[in-house]
Amino acid sequence: xxxxxxxxxxxxxxxxxxxxxxxxxxxxxxxxxxxxxxxxxxxxxxxxxxxxxxxxxxxxxxxxxxxxxxxxxxxxxxxxxxxxxxxxxxxxxxxxxxxxxxxxxxxxxxxxxxxxxxxxxxxxxxxxxxxxxxxxxxxxxxxxxxxxxxxxxxxxxxxxxxxxxxxxxxxxxxxxxxxxxxxxxxxxxxxxxxxxxxxxxxxxxxxxxxxxxxxxxxxxxxxxxxxxxxxxxxxxxxxxxxxxxxxxxxxxxxxxxxxxxxxxxxxxxxxxxxxxxxxxxxxxxxxxxxxxxxxxxxxxxxxxxxxxxxxxxxxxxxxxxxxxxx
Amino acid sequence: xxxxxxxxxxxxxxxxxxxxxxxxxxxxxxxxxxxxxxxxxxxxxxxxxxxxxxxxxxxxxxxxxxxxxxxxxxxxxxxxxxxxxxxxxxxxxxxxxxxxxxxxxxxxxxxxxxxxxxxxxxxxxxxxxxxxxxxxxxxxxxxxxxxxxxxxxxxxxxxxxxxxxxxxxxxxxxxxxxxxxxxxxxxxxxxxxxxxxxxxxxxxxxxxxxxxxxxxxxxxxxxxxxxxxxxxxxxxxxxxxxxxxxxxxxxxxxxxxxxxxxxxxxxxxxxxxxxxxxxxxxxxxxxxxxxxxxxxxxxxxxxxxxxxxxxxxxxxxxxxxxxxxxxxxxxxxxxxxxxxxxxx
Amino acid sequence: xxxxxxxxxxxxxxxxxxxxxxxxxxxxxxxxxxxxxxxxxxxxxxxxxxxxxxxxxxxxxxxxxxxxxxxxxxxxxxxxxxxxxxxxxxxxxxxxxxxxxxxxxxxxxxxxxxxxxxxxxxxxxxxxxxxxxxxxxxxxxxxxxxxxxxxxxxxxxxxxxxxxxxxxxxxxxxxxxxxxxxxxxxxxxxxxxxxxxxxxxxxxxxxxxxxxxxxxxxxxxxxxxxxxxxxxxxxxxxxxxxxxxxxxxxxxxxxxxxxxxx
Numbered sequence: 001x002x003x004x005x006x007x008x009x010x011x012x013x014x015x016x017x018x019x020x021x022x023x024x025x026x027x028x029x030x031x032x033x034x035x036x037x038x039x040x041x042x043x044x045x046x047x048x049x050x051x052x053x054x055x056x057x058x059x060x061x062x063x064x065x066x067x068x069x070x071x072x073x074x075x076x077x078x079x080x081x082x083x084x085x086x087x088x089x090x091x092x093x094x095x096x097x098x099x100x101x102x103x104x105x106x107x108x109x110x111x112x113x114x115x116x117x118x119x120x121x122x123x124x125x126x127x128x129x130x131x132x133x134x135x136x137x138x139x140x141x142x143x144x145x146x147x148x149x150x151x152x153x154x155x156x157x158x159x160x161x162x163x164x165x166x167x168x169x170x171x172x173x174x175x176x177x178x179x180x181x182x183x184x185x186x187x188x189x190x191x192x193x194x195x196x197x198x199x200x201x202x203x204x205x206x207x208x209x210x211x212x213x214x215x216x217x218x219x220x221x222x223x224x225x226x227x228x229x230x231x232x233x234x235x236x237x238x239x240x241x242x243x244x245x246x247x248x249x250x251x252x253x254x255x256x257x258x259x260x261x262x263x264x265x266x267x268x269x270x271x272x273x274x275x276x277x278x279x280x281x282x283x284x285x286x287x288x289x290x291x292x293x294x295x296x297x298x299x300x301x302x303x304x305x306x307x308x309x310x311x312x313x314x315x316x317x318x319x320x321x322x323x324x325x326x
Numbered sequence: 327x328x329x330x331x332x333x334x335x336x337x338x339x340x341x342x343x344x345x346x347x348x349x350x351x352x353x354x355x356x357x358x359x360x361x362x363x364x365x366x367x368x369x370x371x372x373x374x375x376x377x378x379x380x381x382x383x384x385x386x387x388x389x390x391x392x393x394x395x396x397x398x399x400x401x402x403x404x405x406x407x408x409x410x411x412x413x414x415x416x417x418x419x420x421x422x423x424x425x426x427x428x429x430x431x432x433x434x435x436x437x438x439x440x441x442x443x444x445x446x447x448x449x450x451x452x453x454x455x456x457x458x459x460x461x462x463x464x465x466x467x468x469x470x471x472x473x474x475x476x477x478x479x480x481x482x483x484x485x486x487x488x489x490x491x492x493x494x495x496x497x498x499x500x501x502x503x504x505x506x507x508x509x510x511x512x513x514x515x516x517x518x519x520x521x522x523x524x525x526x527x528x529x530x531x532x533x534x535x536x537x538x539x540x541x542x543x544x545x546x547x548x549x550x551x552x553x554x555x556x557x558x559x560x561x562x563x564x565x566x567x568x569x570x571x572x573x574x575x576x577x578x579x580x581x582x583x584x585x586x587x588x589x590x591x592x593x594x595x596x597x598x599x600x601x602x603x604x605x606x607x608x609x610x611x612x613x614x615x616x617x618x619x620x621x622x623x624x625x626x627x628x629x630x631x632x633x634x635x636x637x638x639x640x641x642x643x644x645x646x647x648x649x650x651x652x653x654x655x656x657x658x659x660x661x662x663x664x665x666x667x668x669x670x
Numbered sequence: 671x672x673x674x675x676x677x678x679x680x681x682x683x684x685x686x687x688x689x690x691x692x693x694x695x696x697x698x699x700x701x702x703x704x705x706x707x708x709x710x711x712x713x714x715x716x717x718x719x720x721x722x723x724x725x726x727x728x729x730x731x732x733x734x735x736x737x738x739x740x741x742x743x744x745x746x747x748x749x750x751x752x753x754x755x756x757x758x759x760x761x762x763x764x765x766x767x768x769x770x771x772x773x774x775x776x777x778x779x780x781x782x783x784x785x786x787x788x789x790x791x792x793x794x795x796x797x798x799x800x801x802x803x804x805x806x807x808x809x810x811x812x813x814x815x816x817x818x819x820x821x822x823x824x825x826x827x828x829x830x831x832x833x834x835x836x837x838x839x840x841x842x843x844x845x846x847x848x849x850x851x852x853x854x855x856x857x858x859x860x861x862x863x864x865x866x867x868x869x870x871x872x873x874x875x876x877x878x879x880x881x882x883x884x885x886x887x888x889x890x891x892x893x894x895x896x897x898x899x900x901x902x903x904x905x906x907x908x909x910x911x912x913x914x915x916x917x918x919x920x921x922x923x924x925x926x927x928x929x930x931x932x
Contacts, residue, residue: 164767167727171754172781172829186771369848370819484713513712513875514919541848544878548921571923585849587856587878588923589905594881597857600850604818 010260024067035059057233080203083142088149096157190269201258336394365550382422417448421500485516575643622663673700681732708880711890758830762842764822768814820851
């Protein structure tokens with residue numbers, strides 16, 4: 001596997017965000033609920049790290065709130081992502097592989113869940129719950145977000161179902177679950193990883209939207225809550241940019257870095273998307289054990305060769321050549 | 327009859343992901359006269375498709391041409407790693423009918439859209455409507471229904487699709503058409519129709535010569551005037567189709583032909599043996615004659631020295647044994663005699 | 671000789687109503703024990719569907735199937751486990767027939783579970799690999815990408831042979847191989863018939879291959895079985911126009927067919 005520069009850039013950002021969320025609270029070392037100053041004190045009013053971003057409407061350190069909030073958002077995102085991916089994976093796998101009635105039923109269910117505006121469900125659920133900690137919030141987000149994964153996984157599983165190795169496995173006496181786990185799942189693991197990253201990103205955004213509406217976790221700070229306070233206490237009106245810009249930037253950074261990683265993973269798993277990177281032709285190196293099979297690119301059915309390749313003059317650099325890399 | 331194609335000392339290599347170069351076409355020279363169909367045969371991995379791509383100037387990474395000269399109908403081009411091709415060459419001088427074109431048509435576009443795409447692809451002076459008119463005329467001349475151009479890909483059979491694609495890819499009257507396994511996905515009846523159409527196009531002068539690459543030897547014999555047999559990136563023999571079929575001058579050709587199963591009376595009763603072992607890795611081909619580790623006629627010289635072609639530009643074989651025994655027929659039992667010693 | 675498999679008017683229709691596709695429109699034939707039968711036809715003739723019906727991988731929509739004296743038209747999960755001890759298959763594409771994440775050992779190990787006695791299973795695995803010219807120690811640790819197309823196909827045959835099947839079905843098993851490798855694989859099938867008495871059914875579009883291995887030929891056209899008989903009769907004295915056309919279109923290596931028939 002060769003990773004692109006995009007991947008390393010995205011991964012670096014993700015690691016940065018993770019460090020902020022999980023190491024940050026120990027470095028800043030100030031309780032986000034403690035008042036250290038007055039209403040909207042400017043950054044740098046006092047000494048130390050907790051003053052880097054000034055104070056918020058309650059005189060609490062914005063810096064401290066930001067790192068704790070990031071941790072909350074990441075936790076909610078990860079837990080919700082795991083829940084959504086697990087449900088989606090199981091349902092998508094079974095539907096895609098089993099086919100027939102079972103597929104109709106499962107996909108019907110998926111489409112129904114998909115059709116219900118999930119934000120409404122999330123709001124109703126969060127309002128009706130007696131207490132809202134980050135786990136219930138993550139659970140609520142998770143059980144409304146799985147249909148996307150289910151659909152993506154089902155589409156992939158359907159294409160694996162027609163491969164001959166499934167028939168070979170059946171005739172070898174393999175049982176339903178064994179085939180699902182060993183013959184279908186490995187073929188779509190890369191998609192599951194990508195879907196998981198997307199689920200995490202979208203769960204973090206959902207959590208922020210909820211918190212901004214005042215439906216966030218009740219006893220803990222999150223990025224969305226910071227925005228909620230900033231809005232409610234008129235930080236924009238008084239020009240206290242340090243109260244709303246940092247959480248906005250952090251949220252953007254989290255989502256952006258995850259999307260970047262996802263799309264660069266797509267490139268790795270799906271070589272067709274790789275840009276036409278021209279590598280320098282190295283003069284013949286001494287013989288090695290490269291296989292002869294590199295020769296004779298096989299015509300892949302369904303490859304998007306298109307009219308361009310038919311006479312091929314237009315196939316510009318970077319356009320797909322129809323599977324020469326093996 | 328005049329010479330249509332002179333390709334001399336062609337070399338081309340694949341670049342492996344590890345950055346190593348694997349030569350898939352190794353010092354190949356090839357000549358075609360006007361009006362000829364040259365068949366190109368060999369096992370998979372022998373470099374025949376690669377040779378087609380190099381000749382059609384359609385090499386794309388990880389395949390790179392390295393050196394060689396191609397002269398088609400008086401125009402010459404020198405190959406190098408830069409792989410720069412004059413725009414007028416592709417389509418007008420040489421055209422490629424690629425493997426798998428059949429399955430790569432956009433399902434939502436009518437076939438005739440392809441005509442416009444192809445014209446655009448070549449900066450052709452011909453306008454789209456003019457090109458479409460020409461396509462219709464040509465379809466009529468070749469006995470195909472012109473309305474097939476207005477169909478969507480799924481409405482046509484595989485054989486009809488392949489014939490229409492062939493017509494479109496030769497609209498600019500290329501001097502040389504290179505067809506890479508155009509029939510491998512077709513039924514025998516469609517194969518036959520395509521082959522007959524190619525012959526007809528040649529007679530009408532739409533193109534002056536065809537190189538037909540396939541692993542299907544009976545088909546090759548039915549279409550080709552001459553056949554080139556490739557092994558491990560080199561041409562080991564070129565001869566008329568009849569000679570290759572009945573009296574090949576290279577042990578590999580003999581063994582390969584022997585393995586062909588046709589619905590003939592003796593196929594019912596005879597036992598045929600294949601060549602044991604596998605073609606060598608192109609990354610480290612055997613010394614001397616590349617076929618020597620699998621050949622029953624092997625002599626000491628075979629592993630030491632690469633055999634020079636014996637014969638003319640148009641018909642030759644590269645084999646030490648036949649060079650020394652010019653009048654003897656190669657017996658397939660002798661070629662396969664090494665079977666027991668060769669390990670896969 | 672007794673018939674190992676009897677198919678009586680077996681049918682398969684996909685979809686229903688207006689969209690119904692009749693892939694197999696009632697095929698009646700018998701496979702005699704210890705012989706090779708070839709099903710010949712062009713793409714879309716329904717020959718692959720017929721293969722899956724015989725293998726019990728697709729439920730039929732009409733007709734009956736009898737194997738070794740018992741009715742196998744409809745099989746429960748347990749029954750199909752038992753059926754697949756007697757009936758095994760090798761498929762067309764040696765790439766997609768392999769789970770690319772499995773080593774050869776894992777692939778074969780899975781089939782071994784159908785054999786009760788562990789020790790016997792291991793013996794059979796070595797024996798089956800021997801039949802296709804492999805030394806177990808050379809290949810067991812390998813992944814499919816480390817094997818050539820021909821080697822992969824031989825491994826698939828070995829997998830099928832481990833069950834010591836009474837019926838081996840080869841669905842275009844040689845069509846993606848080069849001519850030279852192809853005869854080697856076909857020779858393995860012939861040897862199985864001659865040495866172990868295995869009944870073989872091959873599905874192919876290539877009449878030449880059918881001619882080389884099969885005693886009996888079944889010709890299919892668009893779901894219909896249009897002709898059946900001994901290979902000699904079908905190839906050299908075809909009755910049905912479709913068979914005649916098919917034979918006329920096959921390119922010949924040595925002269926034309928007409929000249930060769932004595």
